[in-house]
Amino acid sequence: MATAIRLRPRLRCRERLSRFSSIRIGGPVAAVVSLSSSEVLGEVFDMLCRGEIPGPLAFVGRGSNILFPDAGLGGTLVRFEHGDGASGCRWLPDGSVDVDAGLSLPALARDAARRGIAGFEFLSGIPGTVGGATVMNAGAGSGQWSDLCESVTVTTASGSVETLSARELCYGYRTSALLSEGEDGKGHALSGAVVLSSRLRGPFADPKECQARLSALLDYRRGTQPLEEPSLGSVFRNPSGGPPGYSAGRLIEESGLKGRSVGGVMVSPRHGNFFVNTGGGRASDFLELMYAVSKTVKETWGVVLEPEVRIWNA
Numbered sequence: 001m002a003t004a005i006r007l008r009p010r011l012r013c014r015e016r017l018s019r020f021s022s023i024r025i026g027g028p029v030a031a032v033v034s035l036s037s038s039e040v041l042g043e044v045f046d047m048l049c050r051g052e053i054p055g056p057l058a059f060v061g062r063g064s065n066i067l068f069p070d071a072g073l074g075g076t077l078v079r080f081e082h083g084d085g086a087s088g089c090r091w092l093p094d095g096s097v098d099v100d101a102g103l104s105l106p107a108l109a110r111d112a113a114r115r116g117i118a119g120f121e122f123l124s125g126i127p128g129t130v131g132g133a134t135v136m137n138a139g140a141g142s143g144q145w146s147d148l149c150e151s152v153t154v155t156t157a158s159g160s161v162e163t164l165s166a167r168e169l170c171y172g173y174r175t176s177a178l179l180s181e182g183e184d185g186k187g188h189a190l191s192g193a194v195v196l197s198s199r200l201r202g203p204f205a206d207p208k209e210c211q212a213r214l215s216a217l218l219d220y221r222r223g224t225q226p227l228e229e230p231s232l233g234s235v236f237r238n239p240s241g242g243p244p245g246y247s248a249g250r251l252i253e254e255s256g257l258k259g260r261s262v263g264g265v266m267v268s269p270r271h272g273n274f275f276v277n278t279g280g281g282r283a284s285d286f287l288e289l290m291y292a293v294s295k296t297v298k299e300t301w302g303v304v305l306e307p308e309v310r311i312w313n314a
């Protein structure tokens with residue numbers, strides 16, 4: 001992206017994954033490389049070829065949707081991180097924008113609202129990056145990534161750089177062909193592709209109205225979600241079955257599970273679909289709590305809850 005500051009990748013050795021996850025869970029990792037722009041990704045592949053970092057490479061953004069394993073990871077964690085500035089955005093006169101993988105979603109939402117481009121407001125409370133949102137089809141009540149996305153530029157597993165239309169990404173509810181496995185547990189054709197950037201588009205609107213919508217959405221979140229505690233956001237996807245209009249959070253709440261805990265992980269008393277780390281939480285606690293919650297919801301409502309969080313194995 002033309003406006004991004006192009007710094008060399010930053011290498012840290014012998015780290016803990018918990019430092020790079022919004023729920024502060026995860027064991028040791030041999031190396032972590034942070035990128036301030038996707039333009040320097042090639043240097044990471046060069047470092048791998050020269051034996052300066054161990055493989056395999058695992059690509060993440062803010063780690064706000066990943067449960068890392070307690071046993072840690074053997075290879076290198078590659079993080080796309082721009083910080084909260086709006087560098088990494090290149091706006092075009094027609095209201096479309098090219099955004100770099102490491103750009104923070106709240107920074108993008110604020111910049112769009114300031115310029116009077118509508119439709120980005122829902123991103124203001126999602127604490128991830130463009131790369132994570134592109135893969136997960138991040139969304140909230142009023143919108144989802146696929147409403148904005150026109151195309152995505154990736155490095156494929158074979159090393160070629162390709163620009164794919166949003167249609168080719170087969171977007172669905174919190175899923176895309178870029179996720180490493182599908183609902184059926186089988187690999188997709190695009191699994192292993194690394195997101196470099198996305199092209200998004202929204203309609204022109206009054207900046208004041210965009211900013212008012214953005215503020216209202218943030219206020220709603222502050223009133224309903226435990227934003228000051230470490231979490232991964234929604235643990236489960238909203239189910240298609242069950243009583244009409246019942247979200248996963250409502251099913252969990254009406255099963256009497258708020259406040260239930262295993263070790264250092266608790267179902268938030270504020271929001272039934274958020275698990276929070278109350279101190280010293282482990283992935284094993286999180287998984288045990290997921291199991292207990294889904295078992296009770298199945299017994300009470302006959303609904304099978306599916307995970308929204310990405311669960312990584314050692």
Ligand SMILES: Cc1cc2nc3c(=O)[nH]c(=O)nc-3n(C[C@H](O)[C@H](O)[C@H](O)COP(=O)(O)OP(=O)(O)OC[C@H]3O[C@@H](n4cnc5c(N)ncnc54)[C@H](O)[C@@H]3O)c2cc1C
Nearest residue numbers: 060061062063064065128129131132133138139195232233
């Ligand atoms: C308080 C809170 C509120 C949240 N609210 C919402 C919400 O309203 N809606 C919602 O959808 N989500 C929500 N989330 C979850 C999360 O923020 C989103 O899923 C977000 O899109 C993840 O972005 P990330 O950069 O943190 O991705 P990560 O968690 O780092 O990664 C997620 C997945 O994307 C892959 N990935 C990341 N970057 C790349 C890349 N450049 N190339 C290839 N693969 C990549 C990772 O390998 C992983 O499989 C919330 C989380 C928290 C903590």
